[in-house]
Amino acid sequence: MNQRIRTVLFxxxxxxxxxxxxxxxxxxxxxxxxxxxEVFLKTGVxxxxxxALPSSNAEIVSLFASRVEEVKTAAGEPAFYRVKTExxxxxxxxxxxxxxPGLWGQITATIxxxxxxxxxxxxxxxxxxxxxxxxARIDExxxxxxxxxxxxxxxxxxxxxxxxxxxxxxxxxxxITSTAVQSILNAAIxxxxxxxx
Amino acid sequence: xxxxxxxxxAPAARRARKxxxxxxxxxxxxxxxxxxxxxxxxxxxxTLAVTNVVKNTVVMCLGLIWATAxxxxxxxxxxxxxxxxxxxxxxxxxxxxxxxxxxxxxxAFLPDISRQLGPYVGLIITNCIVMGRTEAxxxxxxxxLSFIDGVSAGLGYSYILLIIAVIRELMGSxxxxxxxxxxxxxxxxxxxxxxPSAFFLLGVLIWIVRGAILxxxxx
Numbered sequence: 001m002n003q004r005i006r007t008v009l010f011x012x013x014x015x016x017x018x019x020x021x022x023x024x025x026x027x028x029x030x031x032x033x034x035x036x037x038e039v040f041l042k043t044g045v046x047x048x049x050x051x052a053l054p055s056s057n058a059e060i061v062s063l064f065a066s067r068v069e070e071v072k073t074a075a076g077e078p079a080f081y082r083v084k085t086e087x088x089x090x091x092x093x094x095x096x097x098x099x100x101p102g103l104w105g106q107i108t109a110t111i112x113x114x115x116x117x118x119x120x121x122x123x124x125x126x127x128x129x130x131x132x133x134x135x136a137r138i139d140e141x142x143x144x145x146x147x148x149x150x151x152x153x154x155x156x157x158x159x160x161x162x163x164x165x166x167x168x169x170x171x172x173x174x175x176i177t178s179t180a181v182q183s184i185l186n187a188a189i190x191x192x193x194x195x196x197x
Numbered sequence: 198x199x200x201x202x203x204x205x206x207a208p209a210a211r212r213a214r215k216x217x218x219x220x221x222x223x224x225x226x227x228x229x230x231x232x233x234x235x236x237x238x239x240x241x242x243x244t245l246a247v248t249n250v251v252k253n254t255v256v257m258c259l260g261l262i263w264a265t266a267x268x269x270x271x272x273x274x275x276x277x278x279x280x281x282x283x284x285x286x287x288x289x290x291x292x293x294x295x296x297x298x299x300x301x302x303x304x305a306f307l308p309d310i311s312r313q314l315g316p317y318v319g320l321i322i323t324n325c326i327v328m329g330r331t332e333a334x335x336x337x338x339x340x341x342l343s344f345i346d347g348v349s350a351g352l353g354y355s356y357i358l359l360i361i362a363v364i365r366e367l368m369g370s371x372x373x374x375x376x377x378x379x380x381x382x383x384x385x386x387x388x389x390x391x392x393p394s395a396f397f398l399l400g401v402l403i404w405i406v407r408g409a410i411l412x413x414x415x416x
Contacts, residue, residue, distance in 0.1 A: 007280040014275075014287055018294045025298060029305035036308040129315070132249045133369050133390025173387050 041126065042068075048095045048112035049083045050121035050148065068095070073195075080195060083112070093121055094195060098188040102180040105129035107138075109181070111188040117195075120147045123185070135177030143171070152189040154182050220345050227349025233326040234357045234399075235406050240326040244358055245395040247317050251374050254362035256310050260299045260318055262351030265327045267295040269347035272335035279336075288331045289322070296321045326354055361398050365389045 039057045042064040046053055051067060054060055069082045081095040093115055099108035107128045112121035123144055130136045137143060146168055156170040156178055157163045170178035217225070233239045240261075247257045271291045272279070279287050300318045303311040311318070321327065334346045366372055369389030371379035388394045 003280075007283055010278065010280055011283050011286060015290060018290055022294055022297055022301075025301055029301050032305040033301075033308075036305070040308065040312075131391060133385075134387060 044110040044124040044126050045081050045095045045112075047124045047144075048110035048122045049081075049093055050112060051083075067092075071195075091115055094192055096188045096192055096195075097126070098184045098191070100180055100184040100187065102128060102130050103135055103174075103176045104131070107177075107180055107184060109184055109188075111185060113192050117192045118151045118189075120150050120152070123147050130174065130177045135171065135174035137171050137174065138177060138181055143169070147185075153186045154189075156182055220342060223342055223346045224349045227346060227351075227353040228356070229353075232353040232357075233329065233350050234354055235403055237326075237329065238403075239329050240324050240354055241399065243317065243320065243324055244361060244399055245392045246320075247314065248358055248362040248365055248395050249369060249390045250366050251359070251362045253310065253314055254358050256303070256307070256314060257317065257321075258351070258355035258358055260296070260303075260321055261324065261326070261354060262348055263299060264292060264295045264321050264324075265330055265351045266344050266347030268292045268327055269330050269335040269343040270340045271295075272331040273338060273340040273343035276336050284336065285328075285332075288328060288335075292327050292331070293322050326350055357399075357402065360402065361395055364398055365394060369394070 035057060039060050042060055043053060045068055046060065046064060049068065051063070054063060067084055067086070069084065070079055071082050072079050078097055080097070082091060083093040083095060084090065085092040093113050094117065095110055095112045097108065097110055099106050101107070105128070107130070108126040110124045110126060112123065113119065114121055125139050125144075128136065128138060130138065146163070150165055150168070152166055155167050157167050159169050159172045161169065163169055168182075227233070230236065234241070234244065243257065243261075247253050268288070268291050272288055275287070296319065299321070300311070303314070303318060330347055330350050335343045338346070363373065366374075367378060368386045371377060371383045371385055386394075
């Protein structure tokens, strides 16, 4: 009986002793982790808007504050971002967050439109869990920059083939991911025309 | 788990054959004849999951070396007080603590790598090598030696992972540490970036090493 109590006590004490420092480290790094997440989202929005990114976190945050405005929508639809021209307050474009099912999980992208709400200014991926080396190549720079200046709704062509204004290069060996990107883009294209100013 | 414990060689027999110091023997064992991957065939799961690019593998290896060494030391320091009945719960708790610290640090300081590795850092907790070393070594040896044993088991695991990662990244993407190495003439092997290729490579590696090097030791 005595032995049992000792065992239980030992387990409890050890748990407390080891979990306390972890909680401390967690609380200590919490603001940094939050900042990292915030910067990651802002980086995605800025690069979709086609704005060149500064290197430091602080500069990204201040650039975002001066160029981008988050617009809340009423009817339960997700918020979108209004991009302003440098210096002036004119509207330069819009950035939408759009997501859909990929091969292994949800793909979420920021998609930027010009003021005409048709021409793309860029896209960036916030989250994806596609196959490394195949579908995950959507995160490679060439894949994302190919959308700049194009107009949807999109269809795909094979990787490396010449693409028209409403086509993009799919990824070899990742047709499901490519189709997923296509429908995520086309959903955003359908939504952007319905947005208020 | 009892299986893991029984796989550890008897320390007495080891000392009798080699006149090396205990620390040196402990260190060399983890890398060579008691290698966790080649000899004990432990920790295979993460070998498959994170070896498609070298950069992630390096971070994973550092995390594992840290987790194994620190857990081994912690268990060793407490070995006289841990009641035998709950020793595995305590070991798991200790391992989890050291691994979660790695995860938190990555999240705060290397967010990009943390995002790429995703759940795999947390999965170091379930890596059998860590638990295996605390059970087989930390519970019955002093802290200094346990630290050496943990580092050595971690290194023994790391170099094999790195060999596989170099082959997979080179053949699968034509790059090393994301730098283009192979010219445009190279056609990427898609299979190399997917998990099954690690099975093939690891199988071949174990076959070569066991066939060519470890065989002599057994006679």
